[in-house]
Amino acid sequence: MGAFDAIDISATGLRASSLWLDVIGHNVANANTVRSTEEEPFRSFMVRLAEERRGSSLAGGGVQVVALDQVAGEPTAVYDPTHPLADEEGRVLYPIVDMAVQMTDLIIANRSYQLNVRALQSSQEAYKSALKIGRS
């Protein structure tokens, strides 16, 4: 058992939440990425998390991001003949980004980051309290 296991575990949560925030930012930034009908449309990404069993603590090692998945779903072909990417029928593919999902995910990711910071602060305070043991 290392001295800073609780801090290291919270750090993995912080790293995962931070990456999740990055991914949501990427999805929202590409919400207007139009592609031609010959290509795959932009599909929003999702982080896949897994429990980390390694680490010196008996409790576990925290969390890790194992993969980035892309959402399934039928692309919507929109009639826009003036678009430079439009095909012979004047259609382009719109990205598959559900803004409602992205916004709720953003709130969850943000809260998750804050919670990990709080957990880290608590373990820090516990450590500081331990240093006060026996102080006259």
Added chain:
Amino acid sequence: MSVPPISGIPAVSPGHPAVPPGSRLGSEFEKAFEAVESGIGGVGGAAKPDAASAIGSALEAVSAAEFEADAIARNLAAGGDAEVHDLMIAMSKAQLSVDLLVQVRNRALEAYTEIMRMQI
């Protein structure tokens, strides 16, 4: 108090990529504490107490924590791939290590002055 290791779980530490492996603070501390313990346990025994090396290795552990925080701070300032939370974590680890060192020093000094005050 020691916890028996669980079989099948390798002791791998998830460290920061900017930090070289083997510089994990927990293990450094364990080494330092072992050194302190062997120093204390050696009083009256066969082995000589080696307070100087015990304190030396504890100081090295604290110094390593500060160097780690320093490296991440430099990486972040230079626009590297370090994250702000990594720097904050490294800095609080370094600060907690210094606090621990100061406490250990205070207790040791307290014991010493207590003995020096003893009337013979």
